[in-house]
Amino acid sequence: MSERVSDETHPDPEPARVDHGVPVGRGVFLGTVVAGVSSLLWGKAAWDRVSGTVAPVAERLVPVLPSSGWRIYSVAAHLPTFDRATWRLSIGGHVDRPQTLDYAALLELPRVEQVSTFHCVTGWTVRNVRWAGVRINDVIGPAKPRAGAGALHFVSAEKPYDDYLTLQQAQLADVLLAYEMDGKPLSRGHGAPLRLVIPDMYGYKNVKWLERIDVVPRVHDGYWEALGYDRDAWVGHSNGYGA
Amino acid sequence: MSYVRRFSRTERLFHWVNAAFFFTLLVTGLVLYLPSLEVAFGRRTLVKDVHFWTGVSWPCALLLVALAGDRRGLRRTAADLDRFDRDDFRWLTGRHAPQGRFNAGQKLNATLTAALTVLFVVSGLLLWFGERDTRLRFASTVVLHDGLAFAAFALLLGHLYLALIHPATRHALRGITVGSVSEEWAHRHHGKWSPD
Numbered sequence: 493m494s495e496r497v498s499d500e501t502h503p504d505p506e507p508a509r510v511d512h513g514v515p516v517g518r519g520v521f522l523g524t525v526v527a528g529v530s531s532l533l534w535g536k537a538a539w540d541r542v543s544g545t546v547a548p549v550a551e552r553l554v555p556v557l558p559s560s561g562w563r564i565y566s567v568a569a570h571l572p573t574f575d576r577a578t579w580r581l582s583i584g585g586h587v588d589r590p591q592t593l594d595y596a597a598l599l600e601l602p603r604v605e606q607v608s609t610f611h612c613v614t615g616w617t618v619r620n621v622r623w624a625g626v627r628i629n630d631v632i633g634p635a636k637p638r639a640g641a642g643a644l645h646f647v648s649a650e651k652p653y654d655d656y657l658t659l660q661q662a663q664l665a666d667v668l669l670a671y672e673m674d675g676k677p678l679s680r681g682h683g684a685p686l687r688l689v690i691p692d693m694y695g696y697k698n699v700k701w702l703e704r705i706d707v708v709p710r711v712h713d714g715y716w717e718a719l720g721y722d723r724d725a726w727v728g729h730s731n732g733y734g735a
Numbered sequence: 736m737s738y739v740r741r742f743s744r745t746e747r748l749f750h751w752v753n754a755a756f757f758f759t760l761l762v763t764g765l766v767l768y769l770p771s772l773e774v775a776f777g778r779r780t781l782v783k784d785v786h787f788w789t790g791v792s793w794p795c796a797l798l799l800v801a802l803a804g805d806r807r808g809l810r811r812t813a814a815d816l817d818r819f820d821r822d823d824f825r826w827l828t829g830r831h832a833p834q835g836r837f838n839a840g841q842k843l844n845a846t847l848t849a850a851l852t853v854l855f856v857v858s859g860l861l862l863w864f865g866e867r868d869t870r871l872r873f874a875s876t877v878v879l880h881d882g883l884a885f886a887a888f889a890l891l892l893g894h895l896y897l898a899l900i901h902p903a904t905r906h907a908l909r910g911i912t913v914g915s916v917s918e919e920w921a922h923r924h925h926g927k928w929s930p931d
Contacts, residue, residue, distance in 0.1 A: 511820040511821055511822070513818035513819045513820030513821075513823065514818065514819060514820075515817045515818055516817070516819040517818070517819070520846045520847065520850070521847075521849055521850045522850075524847060524851070524854070525850050525854060528850070528854035528879060528883070529854070529857065531882070532858075532861075532876060532879060533873075533875065536874045538878075539875075556769050558768065558770050562770060563768070563770065563773075564770045564773040566777060566779045567779065568777070569777055569781075570777040570778070571777055613872075614865075614876075616877060616878075679774075680774055681770050681774040719866075720867060720868075731869055731872065732872045733872075733874065
């Protein structure tokens with residue numbers, strides 16, 4: 493208002509007022525930060541909705557991207573290497589007849605296939621993974637577990653990784669010792685040649701690079717449980733998720 | 736040929752400290768993120784520690800440069816980056832418009848880079864402490880941290896193209912390395928800027 497008055501009163505106003513602009517940057521900055529922080533509430537749901545469309549395209553463009561959703565997590569300096577000639581799976585502990593299986597013997601056991609979803613406790617999920625392998629009972633049964641056995645101790649070739657399941661948990665219908673993933677022998681990163689698959693529990697219970705299963709009286713803390721994660725790692729109902 | 740000063744010593748140090756931290760984080764982050772690198776390199780625990788401590792030191796180092804250097808100059812530059820005038824908006828819509836010391840694209844790039852940095856640090860801390868305390872564990876943290884990496888990588892590619900390859904703009908590299916740019920170039924690309 494006052495400006496216009498002054499313009500009218502001065503016959504020769506300044507030719508051009510300096511345009512100092514408007515402070516847009518701080519708005520863009522704050523907006524981006526707020527949008528990013530708020531995505532902690534909706535990010536995974538949004539990504540789950542679009543990943544089916546985006547991931548295959550991304551995989552085509554940049555094949556090294558973990559587009560299928562898989563991340564490879566490990567705790568040792570190097571991932572174990574699988575040698576078909578020397579690899580053995582031993583079954584021991586509270587049993588009458590300890591067993592040792594080589595890779596050929598493993599493949600001779602009744603083969604089962606299943607499609608299940610894999611959830612990592614850090615938030616990523618891989619849907620519809622095609623597994624093939626053997627049921628735990630077909631591996632443990634011949635070792636004749638003794639009375640008083642209550643749990644299984646899964647020992648990885650990746651030291652010092654291990655974990656436990658109660659016998660009841662290990663009997664769930666879709667618990668599998670998997671040697672194939674998506675139609676191919678398990679790759680090194682995914683735990684070659686044998687890993688545990690328990691879809692109802694987060695990934696850290698799905699021990700990779702299995703080399704030993706011991707029948708034990710009860711569960712103890714495995715590698716991640718000793719670091720504060722839940723023994724019963726039910727997807728959506730443990731480790732701070734769900735009620 | 737005569738030169739005019741575009742970036743102070745503090746500004747250049749700020750830029751290169753940021754770049755050094757960002758590249759360290761990018762490389763270690765890729766090893767943690769890409770399955771092929773993880774399988775080939777392993778040592779996840781070590782790489783994770785390096786990534787985390789580099790990430791924590793990143794804002795601290797920038798703060799240190801700012802505090803120990805020419806604070807007033809940095810504030811003036813920040814104010815410059817913050818403000819968009821009519822020519823900036825015209826420039827953003829692809830039309831020709833005289834630009835100041837920074838063009839509107841540079842302003843946006845700096846602003847977004849700053850915002851991404853804050854979000855990187857926040858989500859990175861949440862990932863780290865979420866591993867130790869379930870109250871800080873969110874299923875979306877990893878999605879945010881990965882998304883930021885993709886956004887920052889896209890900005891970086893554009894930045895590197897303009898700074899190293901594009902013939903019209905790559906002279907700007909001189910400004911951020913030795914501090915000065917040719918007066919003629921400054922006049923052509925930043926017509927409204929009057930160097931002091």
